[in-house]
Amino acid sequence: MPDSATTVAAPDAEPLLRTRGLSVHYGGVTANADIDLTVGAGEIVGLIGPNGAGKTTFVDAVTGFARSSGEVTLSGRRIDRAGPHRRRRAGMARTWQAGELFADLTVAQNLAVAVQRVGLRAMVLDVVNGSRPPAGVVEKALDVVGLTDVADRRPDELTLGQQKLVGVARALVGDTGLVLLDEPAAGLDTHESREFGGELRRIAATGVGILLIDHDMSLVLDVCDRLYVLDFGRVIAAGPPAEITNDPAVVAAYLGSAEVQAESDSGADDPAPDTSAGTVMTPVESTTTDETTTESTTTEETR
Ligand SMILES: Nc1ncnc2c1ncn2[C@@H]1O[C@H](COP(=O)(O)OP(=O)(O)O)[C@@H](O)[C@H]1O
Ligand SMILES: [Mg+2]
Numbered sequence: 001m002p003d004s005a006t007t008v009a010a011p012d013a014e015p016l017l018r019t020r021g022l023s024v025h026y027g028g029v030t031a032n033a034d035i036d037l038t039v040g041a042g043e044i045v046g047l048i049g050p051n052g053a054g055k056t057t058f059v060d061a062v063t064g065f066a067r068s069s070g071e072v073t074l075s076g077r078r079i080d081r082a083g084p085h086r087r088r089r090a091g092m093a094r095t096w097q098a099g100e101l102f103a104d105l106t107v108a109q110n111l112a113v114a115v116q117r118v119g120l121r122a123m124v125l126d127v128v129n130g131s132r133p134p135a136g137v138v139e140k141a142l143d144v145v146g147l148t149d150v151a152d153r154r155p156d157e158l159t160l161g162q163q164k165l166v167g168v169a170r171a172l173v174g175d176t177g178l179v180l181l182d183e184p185a186a187g188l189d190t191h192e193s194r195e196f197g198g199e200l201r202r203i204a205a206t207g208v209g210i211l212l213i214d215h216d217m218s219l220v221l222d223v224c225d226r227l228y229v230l231d232f233g234r235v236i237a238a239g240p241p242a243e244i245t246n247d248p249a250v251v252a253a254y255l256g257s258a259e260v261q262a263e264s265d266s267g268a269d270d271p272a273p274d275t276s277a278g279t280v281m282t283p284v285e286s287t288t289t290d291e292t293t294t295e296s297t298t299t300e301e302t303r
Contacts, residue, residue: 014076015040016178016209017062017092021070024054024061024233031057032068033233039178039209044200046220046241047213049230050254055213056097058230059180062211063087063094074178093171094180099164101155107166108151111138114170141173144203161192165199172208179203180211185219197223216261221245229254 015038024032031054039045047055060066064084072080079087101110115137142148145165155163164184171179185196197219204210214220220227221241229237229244231253237244244250254260 014073016043016075017211018073018076019058019062019070020073022058022061022068022072023070024057024066024068026057030233031066032061034070035228035230035233035235037228037235037238039211041177041209042204042207043225044204044210044212044223046224046227047211047230048215048217048220048227048254049236050257050259053230053254054233055230056182057233059094059182059211059213062180063092091175091177092180093174093176093178095167095171095182095184097182097186099167099182099184101163101166103155106152106154107147107158107169108138108142110155110166111141111170111173115173137173141169144172144206144208145169145199146202159192161188161196164188164196168199168203172203176208178209178211180213182213183215184212185214185216188216190218193219194222215259217255218261 017037017039019035019037022032022035022037023030033054035058037045037047037058047058049055057066061068062072064079064082064087068080070080071078074087074090074092077090079090079092082090102113105113139148139151142151145168147162147165147169150158150162155166158166168179168181168184171181181200185193188196193216200210200212200223212220212224224241226239227237227241227244228235229247229250236253237247237250239247245255
């Protein structure tokens with residue numbers, strides 16, 4: 001980000017998201033080590049790196065689902081002591097790596113559930129009282145991702161690409177300024193992935209900041225303004241895509257590896273570790289989320 005000393009710093013010169021020295025330790029494992037990262041409004045920033053590098057942990061830490069040290073600011077305001085709900089209300093939302101949709105709800109209902117819930121108790125009250133989210137909130141999110149026409153369909157009537165966009169729309173619902181997308185395009189073929197990328201650009205053009213984690217390099221290189229590369233919890237490179245792809249350390253740590261979905265890859269034979277079961281599932285216990293999970297996952301359905 002420009003660090004201009006020549007202009008008078010306006011209060012809103014701060015990027016949407018900034019982390020400083022963000023670290024997460026799991027026992028003896030340093031999952032995130034001193035991560036400095038920014039995402040500006042309207043910007044798509046990629047976070048890439050090998051499996052186990054700490055990408056999901058970073059999203060967990062930023063959104064308040066993992067205990068961390070260091071600073072997290074949203075539009076200049078410290079939020080690193082806030083719980084997940086307060087961060088969500090402050091305008092940041094995430095998707096989960098295995099982002100299941102509710103199979104027997106319509107697309108619009110999948111979004112309505114996301115906006116209504118502020119925890120299990122509130123959700124149960126919503127159901128009991130039949131309360132609805134504020135008018136227009138769901139419709140607006142569907143419009144942003146171009147899914148207005150399928151609002152009344154169920155997820156299994158959609159293409160996989162559309163299902164993935166429902167997951168993104170769910171995060172956008174409400175006053176979301178920043179979305180953190182954890183492998184949102186996994187399992188998409190080249191064509192679907194390109195369309196998905198186009199939608200991400202449209203979303204960013206509305207002013208939303210996007211942090212994008214994905215192994216599909218053609219998607220990441222196409223849509224991201226800047227990239228950060230993680231390895232063993234550390235940022236080993238950061239910059240525009242063209243610089244990153246030529247960085248020898250990045251090639252050695254990641255781009256030369258089998259995890260990367262190459263540009264020519266159809267995606268069909270990619271191991272795509274997290275979505276082989278598809279995105280539409282009946283609510284089942286998630287294995288990936290922690291006990292504090294209260295966002296748009298299926299876990300609390302079973303509690
Ligand atoms: N809840 C957890 N408890 C203990 N270790 C974890 C937990 N979550 C992640 N880790 C460890 O942190 C490291 C980073 O994992 P992760 O953030 O999932 O990587 P990535 O998303 O880049 O594949 C790995 O070594 C992983 O085993
Ligand atoms: Mg991950």
